[in-house]
Amino acid sequence: MKGESHFPVLVPLFALLIVIVIVFTYYRYVIQGDFIMNVVSGCDPTTEKCFLPSCSSAEDPSCPPGPYKKIVIRSGDAPRCLENHSCEHFACDNTSLCTETYCSDAVLEDGESCAP
Amino acid sequence: MLSSFIHLQYCYDYLVNQISIGLLLYSHIPAAIAALMFGIFLIFQSRKRANVTFFMVCLCFATWCFLDLGSWFAFLGSDSMMFTWSLADLFAPLFYFFSYYFLYTFLTEQDLPTWQKSVGMGLIIPIAVWILMGQKLMLYDANTCEALENTGFNYYQFCIEGVFLISCLVLAMVLYRRAKDAVQKRKVIFATIGVFAFLGFFLSGTLGVNFLVSDSAVAFAYNFEIYGLFGMPILLVYLGYLIVKYHAFDLKIFSAQALSFALVALIGAEFVFVSSVPSIVLVAVTLVLTGAIGILLSRSVKREIEQRERIEKLADELEATNDRQEGLIHFIGHEVKGFLTKDAGAFASLADGDYASLPQSLKPFVEQALIESRAGADSVASILKASNLKKGTVAYTKELFDLKELVRATLEKEKVSADHKGLTLLFNAEDSSYQMNGDKGQIADHVLRNLIDNSINYTTSGSVTVSLRREGAKILFSVKDTGVGITSEDKVRLFTEGGHGKDSQVVNAHSTGYGLYIAKQITEAHGGTIRAESEGAGKGSEFIVEFPAS
Numbered sequence: 278m279k280g281e282s283h284f285p286v287l288v289p290l291f292a293l294l295i296v297i298v299i300v301f302t303y304y305r306y307v308i309q310g311d312f313i314m315n316v317v318s319g320c321d322p323t324t325e326k327c328f329l330p331s332c333s334s335a336e337d338p339s340c341p342p343g344p345y346k347k348i349v350i351r352s353g354d355a356p357r358c359l360e361n362h363s364c365e366h367f368a369c370d371n372t373s374l375c376t377e378t379y380c381s382d383a384v385l386e387d388g389e390s391c392a393p
Numbered sequence: 394m395l396s397s398f399i400h401l402q403y404c405y406d407y408l409v410n411q412i413s414i415g416l417l418l419y420s421h422i423p424a425a426i427a428a429l430m431f432g433i434f435l436i437f438q439s440r441k442r443a444n445v446t447f448f449m450v451c452l453c454f455a456t457w458c459f460l461d462l463g464s465w466f467a468f469l470g471s472d473s474m475m476f477t478w479s480l481a482d483l484f485a486p487l488f489y490f491f492s493y494y495f496l497y498t499f500l501t502e503q504d505l506p507t508w509q510k511s512v513g514m515g516l517i518i519p520i521a522v523w524i525l526m527g528q529k530l531m532l533y534d535a536n537t538c539e540a541l542e543n544t545g546f547n548y549y550q551f552c553i554e555g556v557f558l559i560s561c562l563v564l565a566m567v568l569y570r571r572a573k574d575a576v577q578k579r580k581v582i583f584a585t586i587g588v589f590a591f592l593g594f595f596l597s598g599t600l601g602v603n604f605l606v607s608d609s610a611v612a613f614a615y616n617f618e619i620y621g622l623f624g625m626p627i628l629l630v631y632l633g634y635l636i637v638k639y640h641a642f643d644l645k646i647f648s649a650q651a652l653s654f655a656l657v658a659l660i661g662a663e664f665v666f667v668s669s670v671p672s673i674v675l676v677a678v679t680l681v682l683t684g685a686i687g688i689l690l691s692r693s694v695k696r697e698i699e700q701r702e703r704i705e706k707l708a709d710e711l712e713a714t715n716d717r718q719e720g721l722i723h724f725i726g727h728e729v730k731g732f733l734t735k736d737a738g739a740f741a742s743l744a745d746g747d748y749a750s751l752p753q754s755l756k757p758f759v760e761q762a763l764i765e766s767r768a769g770a771d772s773v774a775s776i777l778k779a780s781n782l783k784k785g786t787v788a789y790t791k792e793l794f795d796l797k798e799l800v801r802a803t804l805e806k807e808k809v810s811a812d813h814k815g816l817t818l819l820f821n822a823e824d825s826s827y828q829m830n831g832d833k834g835q836i837a838d839h840v841l842r843n844l845i846d847n848s849i850n851y852t853t854s855g856s857v858t859v860s861l862r863r864e865g866a867k868i869l870f871s872v873k874d875t876g877v878g879i880t881s882e883d884k885v886r887l888f889t890e891g892g893h894g895k896d897s898q899v900v901n902a903h904s905t906g907y908g909l910y911i912a913k914q915i916t917e918a919h920g921g922t923i924r925a926e927s928e929g930a931g932k933g934s935e936f937i938v939e940f941p942a943s
Contacts, residue, residue, distance in 0.1 A: 287507065287510060287511065287514070288510070291514045291518075294518065294521055295483070295487075295521065297525070298480075298483060298521045298524055298525050299480060301525055302476055302479055302480055302524055302525070302527075303476055305527055306472050306473075306475040306476040306479070307472045307473060307476050310472055311527065312471075312475050312527065312530065312532065312533055313531070313532040313533070314471065314532065314533045314534075314535050315532050315533065315534045315535060315536070315541075316534075316535035316536065317535075317536055341536075349532075352471055352472065352475075352533060357400070357401075359535070360401060360403075360471055360533075360535040361400075361401050361402060361403050361404075362403045362535070363402075363403070
């Protein structure tokens, strides 16, 4: 076709783009772990301002078992036990992209309450 | 076996509480494998554009199935889940694009125009760039083992999938209007239904799920999308069937190869269950033998189909050649007949003394030339008549007439020839009614006169007896002579086009071989039959014609 003579690399370029996306996406997520993870972790209500779960973990597996704090962390920097909800105690270190959110009136969402 | 893949027990427990792992596997894997196998199968049959683009649809859909399954299996790790989830939303619009591409190539049998390829790819590029920049998924929620999607991205994706879907409809409407015949129109309808159902099914599923997810009123909203996957292979097979049906792809080859493939797959699957060495060897040998026989069977069927196609092609070429030959005969015949008729006219004028009295010594030559010219014109007329009869372009003017009177009139004209040869011309007619419906002129010239002429020409001495009688609803006309007779060898060629008896031209030099063929065609056109009887060479012959009486 006449048009094809002007765009002979159209399809190969597009295919190359797809391959690049696949490769770079793999590198970003699997190799580097370069994505934000939203997770809850155990919290000591005697020393920290903790969230209290308003649900029952027996009925809802996603319901935290006890007082918790919210953590937003770069997945590549997080230990495996964190996303597996099996870390005994986790605290952000200052060297990685990590924030801990403790309970306060300003951050409460529907169904959440703070531990006394 | 599954436990070795569980890296996040929390997510595994969360998943099994939500949905059956078996349901996830059975909804995704058979659909993916069926699509992939079918696509590969079709592309191995033919590299036509429709088959290649259909393969791309199947490949992208199968890839999407595996990636979507990966996005469910967060227990493999959040990293792999994020990877597969983000890419699944690249392959979904890709198979929409290739579905449109397939529909276009299938219906038009041409490649998609470059500008349409550019537009299609251009619509998908922003999705690819968003994924490349990591903007497709906002974050991973480890509490629900799900990713949070960029809603703007989702809306864009649904919009372009809708664009491809609507483009399919528009294309179908344009091509339907342009379709030349009912077959092409049906092809457009069936193909569009298949593609539209395939894409529409998918889009409604994902769109509906997306609505449920954003509403947050329904728990585990993503569960609902898997039910749509069960219908996808059916639609893919439907589309594949269309390719087979409308691309003159012989179903015999397809069936033979599909059967062989299914057998090989079934036998190959046994490797999963056998463990002992003898069993493995036995299965391997069976597999190899089945594969070999399958290949031979497919090749044999393919060869048979190719031969048949070759024969059909040759038959078409032969028909075309015959048509051209008929045209040439007509052209030449008309030209020659014209010349001979003019010559006959000139000789007739000379013989009649229209211009001047002819010298006596010249008269016999002119009279002979006149007879020869008229005979020549009659011969050419016979050949043209035969050609017209064969083509079915002869029109009959039918009327009610008395066959007995027609025979009497014909005999009056033929008496001169019979007397010239010293033959006795007899006529026997039973006292009965001989009314019949037919073309008087054609019957007189080409049936009655032909048969009587033949008998006179092929009888050197003796008599020619013409008979007419009734047998129930039939009128029997016969011409019996004491002439050269007909051998069994000649009988076969008697009523055929251009068919001469072995020595016919020795006895009658002017024999064209078309007279009896024409007599037969005209007799049969009047619902009658004609046959010849003879006891052999030198024993005379009898020609019998049966007409239906009125």
